[in-house]
Amino acid sequence: MTTAPRRIEPRTLKGFRDYPPALAIAREELMERARAVYRSYGYVPIDTPALEYTEILLGKGGEEADKQLFRFEDAGGRDVALRFDLTVPFARFAAQHVGSLGTPFKRYHLAPVWRGENPQRGRFREFVQCDFDTIGTTSNAADVEVSLVIADLLPALGFERFTVRVNNRKLLNGLLDSLGLADRAGPVLRALDKLPKVGREAVVAEMGEVAGVERDRAERVLGLVSLEGTNAEVLDRIEAESGGADWAAAGLRDLRQLLAVADAVGVPEGRIRVDLSIARGLDYYTGTVYETFLDELPGIGSVCSGGRYDDLASLYTRQVLPGVGASLGLDRLLAAMEQLELLSGVSTAADVLVTQFDAAHLAAYAAAAARLRRAGIGAEVYPDPRKLGAQLGYADKRGFPLALIAGPDELERGVWQLADLRGEGRARHEVSDADLPTRARDLLARSTA
Amino acid sequence: MTTAPRRIEPRTLKGFRDYPPALAIAREELMERARAVYRSYGYVPIDTPALEYTEILLGKGGEEADKQLFRFEDAGGRDVALRFDLTVPFARFAAQHVGSLGTPFKRYHLAPVWRGENPQRGRFREFVQCDFDTIGTTSNAADVEVSLVIADLLPALGFERFTVRVNNRKLLNGLLDSLGLADRAGPVLRALDKLPKVGREAVVAEMGEVAGVERDRAERVLGLVSLEGTNAEVLDRIEAESGGADWAAAGLRDLRQLLAVADAVGVPEGRIRVDLSIARGLDYYTGTVYETFLDELPGIGSVCSGGRYDDLASLYTRQVLPGVGASLGLDRLLAAMEQLELLSGVSTAADVLVTQFDAAHLAAYAAAAARLRRAGIGAEVYPDPRKLGAQLGYADKRGFPLALIAGPDELERGVWQLADLRGEGRARHEVSDADLPTRARDLLARSTA
Incomplete structure (x- = not known):
């Protein structure tokens, strides 16, 4: 009498997925195209380990990221975790290697990250991100370039209809400063970030409740942030509102240069739009900020976001590393394309x-x-x-x-x-x-x- | 008084490494070239999660692999582990998806794996492997193709001087059968695998001690395994030794077809060599087996190894999935190239x-x-x-x-x-x-x- 072998149920973990050929072929193509765009601008690849010491990662992405860490003790008793983004490993990498690599340093990093979040439609616990950054320079040329890269990237991935929304945190910070709200910038900007979701009245209410900002000043912030019109009209209105005050000058100059250069290199009119409501919640950003929306896929939010920061790696080194960059949510984009049946379905690599x-x-x-x-x-x-x-x-x-x-x-x-x-x-x-x-x-x- | 921020030492885990640009550029190039070769033969990419249920992985790579697992309990109380190779996840994947994908099914998988082994020069706890397999067919055409892929792959990666050593387990098994050693095939083949390292006498001794094989029969096995000469000479000698017996017929036929087709498609003379000492320890292999050695890098062992197996996924499904494939140790190859200063050192992606x-x-x-x-x-x-x-x-x-x-x-x-x-x-x-x-x-x- 023989006993049947015990079979193990073949299954993936909750929130994880396999990539069968039709999907993996499409993903490889997106990756190859993204790489080609980054490389054409001189960004070079790096890679870092999937696992890091937990102390490197902990507390860097906020409470939510900490809770979502895949964290454990390895066989050598080390407290380790899977990276939850590519920014923190890049900060650690930069602290370790920038001395030998020198600055400016431009890198891209195309790799999976892991977050134990509750799975939703199109969101998984393992997904590929695609970051690019220039560090070691405060020059606005690097900020301008990020917008040009995004404007090249999306068409390369097959999307012709999209908008890169840009703002400069100096304008928001300057405005808050001029209104005597500099010390409340964090809660005010977080409230502002909710504008598209909750509407004007709720934002005014939150500014009042959380930051003690009365309606009058809240309305002035919202007035500036809700400006509509062409890029030139919006910028001129801000200049007029500021009465030429210093708080607006640097931000206006940087945004104007960005738009002028984009125009000079042939970025089609309307692809880059000044939008003062783009605040990018993180306190981290200090200059230009970017969000990118696909006209065909409005539901998935920004597919390529980022901004300028003053110091990437202050937690790991005394060397001050200002920089600017953005992150493409490649797998999220792919999942959306899949849901919308935008993929070819071809599952051969040969002709x-x-x-x-x-x-x-x-x-x-x-x-x-x-x-x-x-x-x-x-x-x-x-x-x-x-x-x-x-x-x-x-x-x-x-x-x-x-x-x-x-x-x-x-x-x-x-x-x-x-x-x-x-x-x-x-x-x-x-x-x-x-x-x-x-x-x-x-x-x-x-x-x- | 301000306190200096506590700095975290920027470091990678023991046995892990960063890929700075010069290395990452070289690795991306190797990957792109490998992909292009696989695709040109109709292998398609798949991907699977880095993390699997531990029960999927445990006991599949032997005691050593079990000990080296990065294994932990996730926040949901699941027993999970990082994959240690790409074969076991492929078996699980095939069991789950082969019904919808159909057979034959040819896939490649280029992805990192993790093993908590003690780090040595050029070996790390995280490294990229590159597997390709055809499953769902017993046709020798698929075996032949694996040798053609390897013969294309190495030149594509920049190596012109290499040898693909092939054997067929049917020959070894047939010989052992004819010598009345079929029941001791495992220990005999494991002893045989040590031949290049320990020499003839030690192998004879081990066969005696571990498997009770007396000198006479051990010498007959070693005599066949140590045959030297051209491919035709070796095959003819085996045929003569077997006296045309059945045990040798199928293996000889398959190897002869492999060599004839390789010749017909223009694989240079001498690149593929019949070598009966290639046993590939794993009991798993049942037909053609492959190992690939670089003339310039003899120290690193086989860089592309594999073979034919009777049933890929018997642990996960009743569907019998015979197949054949091989695995390229891409990161090990890269580490060797780095040590030998074969990399260009260029760290720009733009011209x-x-x-x-x-x-x-x-x-x-x-x-x-x-x-x-x-x-x-x-x-x-x-x-x-x-x-x-x-x-x-x-x-x-x-x-x-x-x-x-x-x-x-x-x-x-x-x-x-x-x-x-x-x-x-x-x-x-x-x-x-x-x-x-x-x-x-x-x-x-x-x-x-």
Whole structure:
């Protein structure tokens, strides 16, 4: 009598997910495109360990982040945790390595992070982020560049309709200062950040309750923050409101330069918009701040956010490292695209399926595939000489555009049938061995009928 | 009186490392090239969570792997662990998804794994592996393909001098069977695996002690395993030794087909070698097995190993999933290249540094950079109008081949100085705005003087 083996239920942890091919192919493509944009601006990749000493991470992302840490004691008795973002590891990295790397230092970091938050639709406990920053300079040129990168990034990822909303914390801080509210900037800005969600009256109420700001001053803040119009109109109104006062000058100058340079390099009108309601809650930001919204996916919030900060790594080093950067929520974007069925669903990485008629001729099939590969065309050889219908069914399911077929007659004559699997016709073309790569390339260049 | 903030020592965990730009750039390039090879054969990417239920992982990689698990209880009281390889998560993934994905199924998985082993030179507790497998077929075509992939992969990663050593476990198992040692295959093969390290006599001794195999039969096993000569000579000798017996027929047929197809697709003579001493200790393998050695880096052992197995996911599903695949130790390869100073050391991802003379002209500098990018040439704008020498020093340190310079005179005349930073001469070329991309491309196409 034999006992059946105990089977283990194959399952992922709550809040985690597998990436099957159709999704993983789309993600790799997004990553490759994002990398290409970062690199084209001179940002270079770095990587850091998934695990850090807990003391490096704890207290850096607020109470919420602390609670969500995957934290444990390792076999060596160390208190360790999985990183919850890429900013804190970058601060630690910069403190350790900036001496040898020198400044300015521009890096991108494309890697998973882990947060034990309650899973929601489209949000998981493990997700890839994609940060880019320039540190070691206070120059507004770096701030300008962040907006140019975002303006290049989104089209590269397939989104043409989006808006980069920019503000400068110096304007908000200057305004609060001029209103005698400098000491209450934190709670006032946090209240302000809720404006799109809760509306004007609730923000005024919160400013009163939490920060003791009376209606009059709250309305002045909201008036400035709610300015509408073209970028030039908004900036001119602020200048007028400030009466040319110092509190507004630096912020206005930086934003004007950002808009002028964006215009000079050809960023389409309207892609970058001054929006004084963008406060970016974190006390951390001190200059330009960015949020990016997709017109097609308004529900997912900002997909690329960031800003300028005065000192990245003060917790780990005495060296002062000002910088500016932003973070692309790549997996969140992907999850949204998936929900909206914006992904192609293709689950092949090769363009040609080489069918097998007869295992004895594997060398001929493999040689044809190798010839296609050398010409830069991906080719997969079906492993078994099953019925042609089954092999073509496999090709259809995965989305191969072309199939290569050769039965005894073709093998003897040294020719191939190249079948176009797209559209209705499924046209077959007889091609010689020598012409195979050229003909395949020509067919692939054609769009579907 | 203010107290100095408590600083946290910036450090990574024992056995973990940061990837600074020069290393991260090299790693990204290796990854991109590996992906391109896998994709060209029709392998598609998948991803799985870094964390799994511990019961999924435990006992699958042997006692050693169990001891090295980063295992803990999560906030929800689940017993979880970081994956220690990509095979076990793939087995779990296949059990869960193969019904919807269908077979054959070819995947690659390029991702970090974690093992709490004692750190050694070039070995870390977190490292990237790169697995590729075809499951759902017993066809030898899939085995053949694995050897072709490895033969393409290594040159794509920059290694021209390497050997893929192949064997077929059916030959070893058949031989042991014919010698009446089938019931002792495990200990005999494990002893055999130590041959290169401990030598012939020690292997004979171990076979005697552990498996009760007397010298006579141990010598027959070793005689077959130590055969030298061309692939044809080795295979012919085995055939002769077996006297045409069944135990050798299937293994010989599969290996001969592998070699014939490799020859037909143009794999250079000698890159794939039959080596019967390759046993791949794991009981798991049942057919073709592979190990890959770099002639330049003999010390690091096999860089790409794998084999055929009868059933990938029997612990998680009743569906029988035979398959074949291999794993590239990408980070181990990178660490070895680093130690041997085979990496370029370049730490820029862009080719042109656009220097700034004057912050007021940022729009002109940014527009020139944008023009280069649109032509596919990476361009970084230095953020501050520091002295030219300092900006060019930055370019040199990072390895930029070209710098773009424009002072008041050039800005007025609408021209640029394009400086070649390679070699001794540091030649400067005056180019017009319109010619900039073409001239930069021409210069980049030239190798250093």
